[in-house]
Amino acid sequence: MDIVLASGSPRRRELLERAQLDFSILSVDIDETQYDNESPKDYIERMVITKAEAAIQKLNETSNATTSDLAEQILILTSDTIGVLPDGKTVLVKPIDREHAYSMWQQMSDSVHEVWTAVQATHIQLLPITSEYDVSKHNASMTHPAFQIIKQQQITERTEVSFIPLTPQMMSNYWDSGEPADKAGGYGIQGLGAAWVSRINGSYTNVVGLPLSQTLALIKTLTDANLD
Numbered sequence: 150m151d152i153v154l155a156s157g158s159p160r161r162r163e164l165l166e167r168a169q170l171d172f173s174i175l176s177v178d179i180d181e182t183q184y185d186n187e188s189p190k191d192y193i194e195r196m197v198i199t200k201a202e203a204a205i206q207k208l209n210e211t212s213n214a215t216t217s218d219l220a221e222q223i224l225i226l227t228s229d230t231i232g233v234l235p236d237g238k239t240v241l242v243k244p245i246d247r248e249h250a251y252s253m254w255q256q257m258s259d260s261v262h263e264v265w266t267a268v269q270a271t272h273i274q275l276l277p278i279t280s281e282y283d284v285s286k287h288n289a290s291m292t293h294p295a296f297q298i299i300k301q302q303q304i305t306e307r308t309e310v311s312f313i314p315l316t317p318q319m320m321s322n323y324w325d326s327g328e329p330a331d332k333a334g335g336y337g338i339q340g341l342g343a344a345w346v347s348r349i350n351g352s353y354t355n356v357v358g359l360p361l362s363q364t365l366a367l368i369k370t371l372t373d374a375n376l377d
């Protein structure tokens with residue numbers, strides 16, 4: 150079964166490459182706006198499902214054109230990373246601007262927050278589907294192949310991250326580095342952001358965006374269950 154990492158994140162690609170698996174990349178773009186009163190758990194679970202649905206739609210568009218290039222069975226991996234404050238409700242996402250980053254960092258300064266990464270593995274298979282349609286008012290039907298979900302499974306891994314006290318100068322310098330912009334909570338533990346982290350409790354790769362050993366276990370569960 151082919152593995153497709155449906156992610157535009159270079160961190161996720163680099164982490165999965167460390168497992169020396171064959172996989173390909175499919176970038177998907179979805180609306181990541183949190184609903185009003187949506188819990189962190191509901192939000193992150195919805196994100197990985199929506200990313201998987203977007204990937205299936207993209208593959209189906211491709212399969213209509215070039216079916217022969219695609220494997221008949223694919224395992225799609227989608228992932229989403231958020232920060233969660235100790236109130237258990239406030240979600241830290243990618244900063245939309247400097248002020249947004251500062252307001253998140255003020256709440257994380259000299260405190261502990263959690264980083265949650267959800268991973269969904271979605272096993273899909275190319276199957277014939279029949280669609281009914283109306284040609285010149287005569288009913289007709291057409292069969293064509295499309296990917297359909299055979300099985301899906303999710304995990305969510307949580308890591309505690311402690312931050313040192315942050316000064317306005319530190320925040321200003323860090324924002325100007327450009328590193329925070331595309332990262333949940335506005336920091337990268339794998340980059341300059343490491344200087345702000347005094348301690349972590351849990352998986353490091355989870356903070357970077359893909360809990361590697363847990364993701365590999367998930368892949369194994371789904372592929373073993375479905376391959377001869």
Ligand SMILES: Cc1cn([C@H]2C[C@H](O)[C@@H](COP(=O)(O)OP(=O)(O)OP(=O)(O)O)O2)c(=O)[nH]c1=O
Nearest residue numbers: 156157158229230332333336337338356357358
């Ligand atoms: C906390 C933290 C997050 N991040 C990154 C991981 C994720 O790429 C990003 C959170 O945004 P996500 O929406 O989870 O992912 P993404 O938009 O980068 O990629 P995808 O196409 O898969 O949706 O923040 C770090 O790189 N380092 C960190 O320390």
